[in-house]
Amino acid sequence: MRRKESTVSRVRRALMRLGVALPALPSWAWAADFGFRPPRDPEDAAAEGLMRDLAERILPVYQDVDKDAFLANVTALQIVSGAYRAAQDSSRSLRERRKGKPFDVLAERATLDGIYAGARMLEAQGRVGFAEAYARSFDELVSPLDNAQAQAVMARLExxxxxxxxxxxxxxxxxxxxxxxxxxxxxxxxxTWLSYQSRRSFSGLLPELFAAQNGSRYVAQADVRIPVRGGVVHASVVRPGRAEGPLPALLRFTLDPAEDDARRSAARGYVGITAYVRGRTPDGKGAVWPFVRDSEDAAAVIDWIARQAWSDGRVVMLGEGYSGYAAWAAARRRPAALKAIATIAPMAPGIDFPMAGQIFRNAMVRWAQEHALAEPLHASTNGDADAGPDAVWQALDARWYRGNRPYWDIDRVLLGKRSRLIRTWLTHPSHDRYWQKFLPSADQFARIDIPVLSFAGYFGADAGALHFHREHLRNRPQADTTLLLGPYDASSIRRGMATTLRGYTPDPVAHVDLPELRYQWIDHILKGANKPALLADRVNYQVMGADQWRHAPLLEAPERAPLRLYLDTSARGEPHRLLPAPAEGGGNARLSVDLADRRDVRTPWPDALRMKQLPARNSISFVGDPLPEGTEIIGSLRGVFDITPSRQDVDFSVSLYEQTASGECQLLFDPYDFRASYAGHRVRRRLLRAGERQLLAFTVERVTACRLAAGSRLVLVVGINKRPDRQIDYGSGKDVNSETVTDAKWPLRVRWHARSYVEIQTGKSS
Incomplete structure (x- = not known):
């Protein structure tokens, strides 16, 4: 694990998230400092002159033992200094050096800088205006690239x-x-200044330049109407322009035009197809009813693809989130042309959306509004036309939290009107037949005999992928299924990893271009390319803190020794201990939460993965002894709570941390919230016995892999859910949707007794 960042590091992180890599310098060079009086802001009229002055002072003294990195940085310095001809020469030298090597970030940078330097040089010579100069330079450097390289450059320019x-x-x-x-x-x-300033001058030119490039490289059909039973599905189709003969197709079935990556697939030598959920058009318009017809419609689209003259009869589906779910929905129908599916953090209806742990999230309302209805929130509802979307929805969550309305009214509170879709979802709080019909059944899982690839993250991007992976193997032990797990959250697993993630610095080996890795796997399936080494076994996981990937046939194997820790209930006060054996002498650990108290409405909930102080709101902590040696843990946390609850139901939150010898705390998986009455059996609710001692077994639907350092401690934090952004269970035993603050007549209390424990597998054999 890494130390928490300084202020300087946080700024460096922001730069590197945008691809601004800091150079590798000889040790003596790091001591060089440059006086600098920054402008007020990036739009300050003095900014250009100040940045030119800084670049001019760096140029004479800058050195780097890495010749390629040197040329890349010198090019940027020369451009900002106004030495455009020298910059063009440096960029050309770097492009020559990168020939025959992978088209990586340095090759992209050499192309981007070469385009801009060449355009400014032509403009400075007085021959043409900047727009024409940039168009000439763009065409000169992009046209010779192959489709994949050109696509990478254009994506960076965008x-x-x-x-x-x-x-x-x-x-x-x-x-x-x-x-x-x-x-x-x-x-x-x-x-960063060059990236910002240059884009201000050329961004308006890109649509026409991209259209010309793409028009010469691809054959694109913008709105193809594919007949399905009882209607049509809209799609966009992009084919390589110089293809010789039929090609395999990559299909994404989605409701979000922002996911349209058909051209990227075509750049890889496939026919790229983005098909939209029935009712949605490629421009993002049209309301849809999620999940209901996706299985049959996606299968019909696959059959249609196989009949086209440009198709060789093979289709692979890819997707993230909803489109990842759609891939599984199609696979359960086993269309003959479907040869594989490759998903990143797929959604699993009724498992991780619109509820998780059988607790509804307010986020379902926003998702329904923005993705299902494709409508912005009305100004009359949010009351603040200037606030950003996140702030607006947080304010609406606070409105709901402060009120005394049942969760049945969450649509009225957040949207100002009834939503038939939200009402339908709320009618099914358990994983009943309504949700089950959208997912493969046991028999259907057993018949899915195509290769499957799934990516998942430890920090909130795992529940759906884990469900599909485990159910597939449970019902088809010989399944050709591959799972990759790493320290990613819902954003980074799709858009790429920054140098830090919510305060945590991932190991260097965790920085993987997952969409590119997926294409490499698809090349292996469809073109016979070598299988990516990172996907060597069924389960491939990054061990946080060890800077290593591990490969295993199973995520959790019986031969691995479990680490079981009991909750200390004998001591008074906090923190309580985690013990290797049950505490003697009786006693209990107690937690009391006033579910009617709303004074914390404006207190934000932390989302940091690494912190100096453990969260204490509405929770109780149990701290283990220092580990005598480094220990690897992997898998899902399981446990049994030996409890006496004061009410008939409780929504628990479970988190596990590594507390380092320095006192910093590293979250090991995203906090897991679950409703006690559904623990272990999400289909049927079983109320607790208020006032009676009982055992509650649970499994956290999260996964982690981490090397705990010698001297570190494991810390278990157990809380009771009371948050503005989700449903609150007041424990009356009624339908939770019908409960209100009035049902919180007295604080909810839970006592833990000596037989309570948690356990997780270690890397050791038992």
């Missing part, structure tokens, strides 16, 4: 200038206070 503005402003504010900055940070600042 990053808007606004994405660089905030990191730039943060850097200006930081170095304004310090008065000088080290060479590495100065180089990163120059690179």
């Amino acid at each position: 990053i808007p200038a606004a994405a660089f503005r905030e990191p730039l402003r943060q850097a200006f504010d930081l170095w304004r206070a310090k008065g000088s900055l080290p060479e590495a940070e100065a180089l990163a600042l120059v690179r």
